[in-house]
Amino acid sequence: MAEAPARTIGDRGIVGDMETAALVARDGTIDYLCWPSLDSPTIFADLLDAGTGGAFTLSPRLDDPRRMQLYVPDTNVLITRWMALEGSAEVVDLMPHPDAAATLGARCLIRRVTVTQGTVGFNACCAPRFDYARERPRVDVEGRSARFVGADLALRLHASMPLRAGDAAATADFTLAAGDSAWFVLGEDALVAPDDAAVQAAVAATAAAWRRWLGHASYRGRWREQMMRSALALKLLTSARHGSIAAAATFSLPEATGAGRNWDYRATWIRDASFTVYAFMRLGFVDEAEHFRRWAGERVMQADRDHPIRVMYAIDGSEAADEQELDHLKGHAGSRPVRIGNAAHAQTQLDIFGELLDSTYLSNKYGAAMSHAGWQHVRGIVDFVIAHWQEPDAGIWEMRSAPRHFLHSRVMCWVALDRAIRLAKKRSLPAPLVAWSEARDAIVEDVWTHFRHPIHGHFVQERGGTALDAALLMMPLVRFVSSTDPVWLSTLDAIGRELRDDGLVYRYRNADGLEGGEGAFTTCTFWYAECLARAGRLEEAQLMLEKGIAYGNNLGLFAEEQDRRGVALGNFPQALTHLAFISAAYFLDRRLDPGYRPNWQP
Secondary structure: OOOOOOOOOOOEEEEEOOOOEEEEEOOOOEEEEEOOOOOOOEEEOOOOOOOOOOEEEEEEOOOOOEEEEEEOOOOOOEEEEEEEOOEEEEEEEEOOOHHHHHHOOOOEEEEEEEEEEEEEEEEEEEEOOHHHHOEOOEEEEEOOEEEEEOOOOEEEEEEOOOOEEOOOOEEEEEEEEOOOEEEEEEEEOOOOOOOHHHHHHHHHHHHHHHHHHHOOOOOOOOOHHHHHHHHHHHHHOEOOOOOOEOOEOOEOOOOOOOOOOOOEOOOEEHHHHHHHHHHHHHHOOHHHHHHHHHHHHHHHHHOEOOEOOOOEEOOOOOEOOOOEEOOOOOOHHHOOOOEEOOHHHHOOOOOHHHHHHHHHHHHHHHOOOOOHHHHHHHHHHHHHHHHHOOOOEOOOOOOOOOOEOEHHHHHHHHHHHHHHHHHHHHHOOOOOHHHHHHHHHHHHHHHHHHOEOOOOOOEOOEOOOOOOOHHHHHHHHOOOOOOOOHHHHHHHHHHHHHOEEOOEEOOOOOOOOOOOOOOEEHHHHHHHHHHHHHOOOHHHHHHHHHHHHHOOOOOOOOOOEEOOOOOEEOOOOEHHHHHHHHHHHHHHHHHOOOOOOOOOOO
16 A cells, blocks of 8 residues: 655644544544643644654555545535545544534544445554653553543543554454444543444534534625635634634644744634634624623633733633643654743733724624623723833734834724724713823824834834834724725735735744744735725735635645645644635625725724
8 A cells, every 4th residue: 555645734624522623634644632622731643743642543455545535514524535446435523513412422523434435444543642642541442442541531432343452552453345334432431332323413413513503604705615614613713611712723833844933822812812703793603702702801800900911811711821842742844842832921912902802892883782890891901002002012923032112013002992982982981082082093193103114105014114014914904094095005015025925925024033934824815815905906806815715725724824835834723814814705705796885884
């Protein structure tokens, strides 16, 4: 049999139950899974150290099969197929949806393999490595069940065929004829062995639950299929229990192969999650937006006035974990160090207040009215912004160099004040509107006076500088500047010349205090496309959007970045990229409508 090709970051699908998620490679290997939660230690991490991190392999004995993946339409139920001249087979991977969990009585991962042509033999090996591969569990096998036991965790594996004990693993070799199926169910220690009917019922109930959820979508535009896949991916990153939204499913996947730009994204960034509110509301998923608004409101309620909100939080709303390095793991493609936790949680990033109050304004505009207590905390945030907007910070890109005066942070401080003023007026809430308006206008004056190129006049990354930053693309998107203002159009053209390489858009070109370079930031491709659309350059915008879509994998999932060949880099799938795509496609779809009328209400 031919050797399986090397797996790139993007050669994977994702399945999950809105508590955790697994990545399934195109060759049928599950090489990434944290358990029991998305921010828990891994039980499978071969993605970060092949052969050491732990994996659940399922391999057909076929000669040079073609491998492909697809989702059962309108669901997060993944199919991986192998097709060869002598036979073909497929495996269905899923985690039961919470609405379908009762069918098996415990949280679990289901793998159901079926031969579709010929007679095919299989090798299966479930080899978890607990606690980020720092612990090899004891394996007890009895008949069709196995138990993996560690110091603080125990898991059960049930199968439809006999299992054998391997090297800290449970294995099986079996053969199926066309039409025959076999299954594996890995889950909580309390998991009771199911029968064929129960497994099939869980698969069917999960598919039905995902279709019901997607049925609430109101979008019917040109890019509906891609939009719905992005919505389904975002839903997997949303905690059903807490309402928080993870920035990505993974940690420490490199932004540049072999370099040290490897970060943990399994936390809820206020910035990214606030953008998610916008995306969910645009697509008609109001409940998700409201659930996050309540979660964010609880964080604000618990904060003190000296620092009213953190950059990021753990999934359950507690303080985000400190950064650590896992020296025992080699890293994806040898990219070290492997990091868990994120030191950026202690940074000052002033832009988060704008994103938070923008999402708060939208939630109150289209959803439930704000409580009196909630408004008092909003006023506390506004007071903090007024007191600190002139200070330097780490910025949206979480620079690890000395704090700087970033234009994007200034603009988002303006957004915080602007949305609070709008909300006070819309809901007739008590506020010192004159003082707030004066502070808001002072930010406008500061931006137009101190953040312009000394020769060309376009906007720049930082005060007194000349470098560009793709974060400037947010300026018209948050209504700070008209999308057709001459200075903005000059900025857009400058970004196109200096930060864009065809469909790839880089965040910036100047030094950021870290070693090595990085890939193009996929989010920025979609921001750029939306800015083109808002400027009326519709043909350019549509082509840019389609190029951005092409940077997703064959399943429609986006990684954080791309290398010069368009190959995925960084954590995967990344929420912010899917959010930027939804925003750009939604606006461009409206703009292409012959009956479009501009609307300046955010």
